[in-house]
Amino acid sequence: MASLQLCLPFSSTSRFRYQPVRCANERQALFNRIAPVYDNLNDVLSMGQHRIWKRMAVAWSGAKIGDNVLDLCCGSGDLAFLLSEKVWPTGKVTGLDFSEDQLSMASSRQDLLSKVCYRNIEWVEGDALDLPFSDCFFHGITMGYGLRNVVDRRKALQEMFRVLKPGSRISVLDFNKSTKPITATIQEWMINNVVVPVASGYGLAKEYEYLNSSIEEFLTGKEQEKLALEVGFSTAKHYEITGGLMGNLVATR
Amino acid sequence: MVRLSKALLKEAGTGLSKTLSEILVCPLSKKPLRVCEETGSIISDSIGVSFPIKDGIPCLVPKDGKILDIDDTLKDDDAATKRT
Numbered sequence: 001m002a003s004l005q006l007c008l009p010f011s012s013t014s015r016f017r018y019q020p021v022r023c024a025n026e027r028q029a030l031f032n033r034i035a036p037v038y039d040n041l042n043d044v045l046s047m048g049q050h051r052i053w054k055r056m057a058v059a060w061s062g063a064k065i066g067d068n069v070l071d072l073c074c075g076s077g078d079l080a081f082l083l084s085e086k087v088w089p090t091g092k093v094t095g096l097d098f099s100e101d102q103l104s105m106a107s108s109r110q111d112l113l114s115k116v117c118y119r120n121i122e123w124v125e126g127d128a129l130d131l132p133f134s135d136c137f138f139h140g141i142t143m144g145y146g147l148r149n150v151v152d153r154r155k156a157l158q159e160m161f162r163v164l165k166p167g168s169r170i171s172v173l174d175f176n177k178s179t180k181p182i183t184a185t186i187q188e189w190m191i192n193n194v195v196v197p198v199a200s201g202y203g204l205a206k207e208y209e210y211l212n213s214s215i216e217e218f219l220t221g222k223e224q225e226k227l228a229l230e231v232g233f234s235t236a237k238h239y240e241i242t243g244g245l246m247g248n249l250v251a252t253r
Numbered sequence: 254m255v256r257l258s259k260a261l262l263k264e265a266g267t268g269l270s271k272t273l274s275e276i277l278v279c280p281l282s283k284k285p286l287r288v289c290e291e292t293g294s295i296i297s298d299s300i301g302v303s304f305p306i307k308d309g310i311p312c313l314v315p316k317d318g319k320i321l322d323i324d325d326t327l328k329d330d331d332a333a334t335k336r337t
Binding site for chain 1: 270272273276277278279280281283286307308309310311312313314315316317
């Protein structure tokens with residue numbers, strides 16, 4: 001990732017601050033607060049690379065024409081829109097999130113973008129830990145930057161397993177909790193000295209300071225693979241991308 | 254599952270699509286849901302809870318469900334009986 005070359009001002013006094021956000025209500029409120037600038041910030045902070053990561057996540061899901069697919073923690077809908085292009089014209093996409101404001105953004109974007117394939121997307125406000133879907137319903141599930149944010153990752157994976165058709169895949173994209181010290185250091189530096197200063201320009205410094213602590217609390221790739229297998233998936237593989245800054249878990253029921 | 258047509262729901266402003274009405278179940282019991290015509294909400298009879306629909310988006314977060322009291326349940330049953 002070339003972003004270390006960015007000439008952005010940074011605070012020499014910035015340091016890692018532990019900011020646990022454990023309660024689901026707090027996380028819901030956080031995502032409601034950042035909803036208005038979420039898309040713009042994602043573009044700025046990743047220099048547009050999040051679009052590539054999300055295309056990779058969708059490719060890994062195996063979604064194809066005619067499939068019924070689910071995007072969990074859909075936020076403002078990036079992954080859902082990409083999925084709809086894959087499953088159109090006969091497939092359907094359901095985007096689920098617990099943030100009313102993020103879903104409102106997603107719905108507005110759906111109307112504004114007005115691509116005909118986006119008409120096959122439906123939005124549901126729900127909890128990734130208690131999915132309102134029947135067993136073995138979906139041909140594929142994606143989750144982008146959600147697994148790190150749910151309060152019970154085992155339960156989230158159990159619910160994904162439950163609603164997935166046998167033989168289908170989940171594709172879970174998120175920050176990578178690297179076991180390599182140099183990667184972890186670079187990641188922490190970038191969050192403290194790039195992400196948080198940029199976010200503070202949007203008045204959201206506190207909301208993005210949460211990132212470092214949530215990555216600290218997250219599972220490594222190996223731990224995610226182990227958990228997926230424990231929950232019942234037949235295969236589980238975690239791929240590191242962009243020099244190990246991001247990762248994508250792919251598991252098959 | 255949902256007993257009302259999409260057209261009726263759209264007129265009522267509830268706007269729950271046919272697609273969603275076919276795939277959604279109670280988030281807690283995983284049993285079928287139904288839409289209440291009067292309140293424009295989604296009812297889970299299995300647990301006696303109603304969930305709101307806002308701008309066509311069903312809100313099925315368990316903590317946002319409203320426990321139905323017995324009067325609400327009886328009113329809904331009456332309405333359902335009249336419809337059939």
